[in-house]
Amino acid sequence: MKISTLIILFCCVFSSVKAQNPIIKNIFTADPAPLVYHDTLFLYTGHDTASVSATNYKMPDWQVFSTTDMVNWKHYGTCLSPKTFSWATGDAYAAQCIEHNGKFYWFVSTFHKADENSKGGAAIGVAVSDRPTGPFKDAIGKALIVNEMTTDVKHGWDDIDPTVFIDNDGQAYLYWGNLSCRYVKLKESMTELDGPINFLKIKNFIEGPWIYKRNGIYYLVYASVGTKPEMIEYCTAKSFEGPWEYQGIIQENVPNSFTTHPGIIDYKGKSYFFYHNGALPTGGSYRRSICVDYMYYNPDGTIQRIIQTKEGVKPVNHP
Template identity: 65%
Template sequence: MHKKILLVLLGWLQIMHIKAQNPVIRHIFTADPAPLVYHNTVYLYAGRDTATVDAKTYEMPSWHVFSSRNMVDWKDHGPVLKPTDFSWASRAANAAHCIERNGKFYWYISVMHKNTEVSKGGVAIGVAVSDNPTGPFKDAIGKALITNEMTTDMKHSWDDLDPAAFIDDDGQAYLFWGNGSCKWARLKENMIELDGPVHTFKPDHFTEAPWVYKRNDLYYLLYAANFPESIDYATATDIKGPWKYRGRVQDPVTNSTTTHPGVIDFKGKSYFFYHDGSMPTGSSYRRSIKVDYLRYNSDGTIRKIVETAKGVRKVNQ
């Protein structure tokens, strides 16, 4: 009995410890977290919000990289990538995701494309590459990997948002992305070319921001659902689907109509990253990244993250 009480107290202390650090990035407004674990360090890739307090639209001029060895102290490595680093891009550092393969780091970004003979504009996906997780990064191919014209199932110009890369156990890499519908394609081993057609599907309540990972032979697809956005998820026994809707991970967040999931395992624990607008002067256009523990039931389903009366988020016990 005493042992059980001690374990419960330790669990609550761990939760209190991480809550004391939320938001994890406080000196600037950040959004769209994309965490990566590499060599016992967590690297957090994020967009920066610079909209004014009264703004009613997004201002996202750059992407930052932060790093931590303990999930408490975070180092800002600065605005290491900007839309202007891509000659074909015009503006808007939308959600992005970095992944490591064979000692190189591939950073998939979504950004507005210039009106050119290649594309008439709209959101496109590019890829930058570096030998180091904190850069310097450069455009890997000198053009967009995916343009708005390549996907026609949705008619709006921003349906190619929010890329998320995943490498399966057999070494095959995939890219997931989308707004309005979820899209995916194989990547060649070089990580800078598609290897086959673009596939589309619509998970229940899907809005945008897919995040894919694998745990105990089960594939998980977390995504922003509805609007204002919650985080819902689906699972599959095959990366190609079919995907089974499993419910909600997180209700709509504080003071922001959007949110964005990111999941990692680090030092024996699972973590769930997201953003909200809870910092002073925060809003849907001045967001902040937070993190919570992510826990699973014995059948592999995710325990919902709920909000207490005091507004502190915790994982159900």
């Protein structure tokens, strides 16, 4: 009996070590947005609360997690919701938080109330805090982007999925969109547009852009149209405005979810690719869960195909 018990315990421990993905198991999470600040990786997520039989999203808020070793995650709970914004209504769609000059700006997508400022539809807002985990407040008391600003696509949910980065010269850029990829410069305040909205022609783009720069190369990674479930494809450029060169697919369909969403970061000497799937028990397209796997680059800067694993990534130590 003692030997059998030891074998069972060993198998349980081995199984738990080998099955890290999804990394968040206590709630359903989606749309990962990692941020490295000092020695800590913070992960900003959506929160799926739809029922097992639901046929649409129910996403009441945004959550925050952190880690210093990539395997143990601290949960800070709900740190922001559409209720924070007086102009907002509806669900908490994809968002990204970025640090600038000691403040944290959380760019979010939700829906706008029909009022004197907008007829409604998807909109992008920005919250601000002195700390990566909040408390956050509406930075400007109104939406940064409303549906009336972008009329190239004739549906009401095209202004979603903001992604932001700050270039080496300090200039900040906001990219976003559904079926149409847009970008605009931001002023130093991070809460005002600094010029016109630009529209990009990106092959197979549908939604979920993630913009970043690495070793002098600009990367635009996104969920692709024409495939159900979605896949992740990407383009590269030598400038933030392009021209963007299509590079191909880097992530195939994910298990049990027709959407996927990239979040890419370098941390403690390794590159990581965050995404979501529907792999948890009772999970699915409206009850998603965030995963992380390694990301590898070729010598010319192109990205190797992401290998989705149940094992996830190994612990990292302080440098």
